[in-house]
Amino acid sequence: MSDHNPHALTCIGLEEPEQIDDLAQLQVGDRVLIDERRRPQTVVATGTRTAGIEGRDVEERVPVVRVEGHWAGAATVEMTHDVTLTEIADDLVSQRVVPEGERVGPIVAMDGVGRELEVRRTHVAGADARAQLEQDGGREEVSA
Numbered sequence: 001m002s003d004h005n006p007h008a009l010t011c012i013g014l015e016e017p018e019q020i021d022d023l024a025q026l027q028v029g030d031r032v033l034i035d036e037r038r039r040p041q042t043v044v045a046t047g048t049r050t051a052g053i054e055g056r057d058v059e060e061r062v063p064v065v066r067v068e069g070h071w072a073g074a075a076t077v078e079m080t081h082d083v084t085l086t087e088i089a090d091d092l093v094s095q096r097v098v099p100e101g102e103r104v105g106p107i108v109a110m111d112g113v114g115r116e117l118e119v120r121r122t123h124v125a126g127a128d129a130r131a132q133l134e135q136d137g138g139r140e141e142v143s144a
Contacts, residue, residue, distance in 0.1 A: 006029050006043065007070040010125070012124045017120035020107070027125055029126075042070060048064060062080055078109070081107060082105040082108045
């Protein structure tokens with residue numbers, strides 16, 4: 001990642017907040033509201049993690065996003081998708097526990113509890129910010 005400040009990136013405010021169901025839609029510099037919070041937080045890092053069953057060949061790349069507020073005392077929130085992979089003992093088949101027809105599960109906090117989060121984008125990082133991100137290497141790999 002680069003040394004630029006994601007809070008200072010040029011953003012375009014949306015007329016209405018946009019519901020985010022897939023964290024892969026977010027880019028560094030975007031601003032989001034989480035749950036009932038009133039102040040948007042800035043996406044400061046994006047990446048992926050591997051979710052899978054230990055000892056099995058089943059795994060999946062899952063988006064991870066970190067957001068921060070730019071004010072004193074603001075919390076940092078790391079979130080991902082709940083794509084809990086389980087085995088069905090009868091058939092010895094692995095399956096994703098994700099609602100049928102959805103590519104990813106619900107967005108959850110990576111706080112050890114995994115509480116479900118509602119995420120709405122309020123600002124999109126402008127073209128200059130997106131171009132700078134591309135120049136700096138884009139998404140990072142994280143391990144979780």
